[in-house]
Amino acid sequence: MLEKEKVQSLYETMLKIRLFEARVSKCFAKGQVQGFVHLCIGQEATAAGVCANLNQGDYISSTHRGHGHIISKGADIKTMMAELFGKESGYCHGKGGSMHISDTSIGILGANGIVGGGFNLAAGAALACQMKKSGNIVVCFFGDGSSNEGSWHEAMNISSVWKLPILFVCENNLYGISSRVDRSMAVKNVADRAVAYGMKSTVAYGNDVTVVYETAKEAVEYVRSGNGPMLVEYKTYRQHGHFEGEPDVYRSPEEIREWLDQDPIKNCEALIKEKDILTGEERSMLQEKIESEINEAVRFAEESQFPPAALAVKDVYTDIVEEGRVDR
Amino acid sequence: MANIITMPKLGLTMKDGVAAKWLKSEGEAVKAGETILEITTDKLTNELEADQDGILRKILVPEGEKVPCQTPLCIIADADEDISGCLADIEE
Numbered sequence: 001m002l003e004k005e006k007v008q009s010l011y012e013t014m015l016k017i018r019l020f021e022a023r024v025s026k027c028f029a030k031g032q033v034q035g036f037v038h039l040c041i042g043q044e045a046t047a048a049g050v051c052a053n054l055n056q057g058d059y060i061s062s063t064h065r066g067h068g069h070i071i072s073k074g075a076d077i078k079t080m081m082a083e084l085f086g087k088e089s090g091y092c093h094g095k096g097g098s099m100h101i102s103d104t105s106i107g108i109l110g111a112n113g114i115v116g117g118g119f120n121l122a123a124g125a126a127l128a129c130q131m132k133k134s135g136n137i138v139v140c141f142f143g144d145g146s147s148n149e150g151s152w153h154e155a156m157n158i159s160s161v162w163k164l165p166i167l168f169v170c171e172n173n174l175y176g177i178s179s180r181v182d183r184s185m186a187v188k189n190v191a192d193r194a195v196a197y198g199m200k201s202t203v204a205y206g207n208d209v210t211v212v213y214e215t216a217k218e219a220v221e222y223v224r225s226g227n228g229p230m231l232v233e234y235k236t237y238r239q240h241g242h243f244e245g246e247p248d249v250y251r252s253p254e255e256i257r258e259w260l261d262q263d264p265i266k267n268c269e270a271l272i273k274e275k276d277i278l279t280g281e282e283r284s285m286l287q288e289k290i291e292s293e294i295n296e297a298v299r300f301a302e303e304s305q306f307p308p309a310a311l312a313v314k315d316v317y318t319d320i321v322e323e324g325r326v327d328r
Numbered sequence: 329m330a331n332i333i334t335m336p337k338l339g340l341t342m343k344d345g346v347a348a349k350w351l352k353s354e355g356e357a358v359k360a361g362e363t364i365l366e367i368t369t370d371k372l373t374n375e376l377e378a379d380q381d382g383i384l385r386k387i388l389v390p391e392g393e394k395v396p397c398q399t400p401l402c403i404i405a406d407a408d409e410d411i412s413g414c415l416a417d418i419e420e
Binding site: 026028029030031035036243244245246247 | 334336337338339340342372373374375379397398
């Protein structure tokens with residue numbers, strides 16, 4: 001059993017993600033969000049539970065459904081919201097949107113618009129950690145669908161051969177866009193595939209934040225101790241469509257209902273009540289506090305300016321003067 | 329609280345949508361999360377859910393009509409609430 005303060009802090013992170021995503025959903029419907037958004041409502045426990053085991057110097061690579069990971073790693077929600085609104089004050093000065101939010105100062109290597117695009121970035125960062133002997137590790141978040149991409153197998157292989165300090169975290173939400181996992185994968189678990197790379201793996205329930213935290217703690221310790229990479233697969237479910245506005249006709253109402261009943265926030269609230277961790281009043285105060293932070297973030301995003309047209313291509317292209325090319 | 333529900337933007341390229349079928353009629357009670365309208369676009373058919381409990385007080389776009397995103401579709405309010413403020417907002 002986790003100590004009360006830990007449960008409370010995990011709950012707070014999950015609630016922040018949920019309320020942020022719920023607001024983004026509304027802002028998207030109102031036409032305020034400038035690009036596509038894929039919301040992680042229903043998958044808050046994996047992001048919060050895993051990232052609670054990381055230090056500021058550790059890295060994460062994220063996915064197209066990345067807001068939860070990014071919030072859990074400590075990103076500023078005002079700057080995130082401004083980016084979603086396409087404003088100059090956003091993480092990418094309004095030119096990247098939801099799928100490019102990154103903050104290397106706190107180890108966020110970036111959300112990624114390319115499915116499977118994060119694997120080799122994560123492996124590269126892990127190689128850097130290893131060569132610098134920094135003691136930091138990399139968590140590579142990915143979905144079930146992307147484990148069918150070649151880049152996943154390449155990164156799994158080289159990470160294992162080189163014993164890189166990287167934890168692969170699969171959020172298996174049972175669907176790659178509209179394809180159920182069993183239509184695109186012949187094994188039962190993504191974790192089963194780790195055997196082929198000689199990598200340790202485990203499967204756990206992803207909608208109980210205490211289970212996620214405990215399994216991730218063990219896995220992070222294993223990776224940080226220099227044992228090489230590991231894979232943890234969490235079974236979870238997204239409650240919204242693949243993208244905002246998607247009709248979601250490929251999942252049965254029974255299945256959706258079944259997973260709504262296992263909502264990670266409701267699960268955590270049941271524990272909070274049972275163990276008397278927060279009173280009802282403390283819980284509503286916490287919710288109000290987060291709501292007001294989000295109101296502030298929306299106000300900041302609304303009041304910020306769009307980037308000027310003259311800067312349209314700034315930060316978009318590079319002069320290619322990175323290390324190794326300079327002298328040629 | 330009286331609220332105006334507008335045509336949502338569903339997906340990146342949606343500019344307008346058709347109020348294809350009202351599943352509730354004026355004066356009927358609705359619950360938060362209940363589908364009140366089917367919306368069709370060039371690409372898809374989607375359901376509009378009420379975001380609050382209340383009464384569907386006024387339908388502003390008849391079935392079959394195509395309107396741009398953010399056009400007011402209906403007003404949801406309590407049974408005896410004054411919605412003249414909402415109607416005035418729409419007039420503007």
